[in-house]
Amino acid sequence: MDADTLDHRRTRIKICGLTREGDVALACELGADALGFVFYPKSRRCLSPERAAQLAKSRDVFVDSVALFVEPSPDLVADVISVMHPNYLQFHGDETAKFCEQFNWPYIKAFRVGAPGLDTPEGVLKTCQQYSSARGWLFDSFTPAYGGSGHEFDRDLLALVSSSGNKPVILSGGLRTDNVKSLITKVRPQAVDVSSGVESEPGVKCPEKMRAFVQAVAGTLR
Numbered sequence: 138m139d140a141d142t143l144d145h146r147r148t149r150i151k152i153c154g155l156t157r158e159g160d161v162a163l164a165c166e167l168g169a170d171a172l173g174f175v176f177y178p179k180s181r182r183c184l185s186p187e188r189a190a191q192l193a194k195s196r197d198v199f200v201d202s203v204a205l206f207v208e209p210s211p212d213l214v215a216d217v218i219s220v221m222h223p224n225y226l227q228f229h230g231d232e233t234a235k236f237c238e239q240f241n242w243p244y245i246k247a248f249r250v251g252a253p254g255l256d257t258p259e260g261v262l263k264t265c266q267q268y269s270s271a272r273g274w275l276f277d278s279f280t281p282a283y284g285g286s287g288h289e290f291d292r293d294l295l296a297l298v299s300s301s302g303n304k305p306v307i308l309s310g311g312l313r314t315d316n317v318k319s320l321i322t323k324v325r326p327q328a329v330d331v332s333s334g335v336e337s338e339p340g341v342k343c344p345e346k347m348r349a350f351v352q353a354v355a356g357t358l359r
């Protein structure tokens with residue numbers, strides 16, 4: 138591939154838990170591929186559909202928006218779809234495939250690796266395969282907060298999923314500038330997803346950490 142050609146195998150980046158216009162603008166300027174907005178009421182990053190729509194509207198063209206939920210009511214999801222028109226829904230709880238599919242909207246299923254049933258490579262693969270209608274499988278840590286905790290998990294549990302080539306793998310859970318490159322080499326995800334690793338406090342992104350994270354991912358291939 139010559140130096141003037143964009144490499145389609147580059148690792149994509151999703152920055153999650155955005156709550157401020159300035160952070161959305163910087164994420165776009167740095168080249169993030171997707172931005173995540175949280176609709177889980179217990180999260181300190183939770184937004185109303187109207188506020189998320191306002192933030193998402195300020196993003197650059199061709200940057201995807203993702204709406205995150207934990208076992209939401211169907212009415213909340215329908216409301217977010219109608220107000221914000223996210224590119225993807227992302228489900229972080231124990232939602233069934235049938236639940237995720239009911240909205241007829243592209244969705245990503247997040248898995249809390251280490252939870253019962255997701256604590257062996259075989260268990261992880263078997264659980265994921267129930268979500269063949271998902272556009273991607275996202276792997277996060279198993280914590281009471283459901284996401285955005287900064288906790289890592291045992292990446293060896295992804296061995297079968299990574300080699301199955303079934304679905305785009307999105308690696309998440311405790312990613313930071315100092316560990317993301319080696320974890321990309323180990324797991325070979327299509328994309329990485331980060332929240333607290335680029336924050337100064339929940340919902341407040343740190344420009345230096347965001348820049349350093351994007352630089353650490355740049356040049357890596359899936």
Ligand SMILES: O=C(O)c1ccccc1NCC(=O)[C@H](O)[C@H](O)COP(=O)(O)O
Pocket residue numbers: 152153154173175177180181182205206207229277282283284285286287288309310311312330331332333334
């Ligand atoms: O960010 C939240 O507060 C959140 C709450 C409930 C479910 C999901 C949530 N965030 C999901 C994300 O996609 C995060 O980027 C992911 O959990 C990784 O977080 P971190 O380990 O802090 O990078």
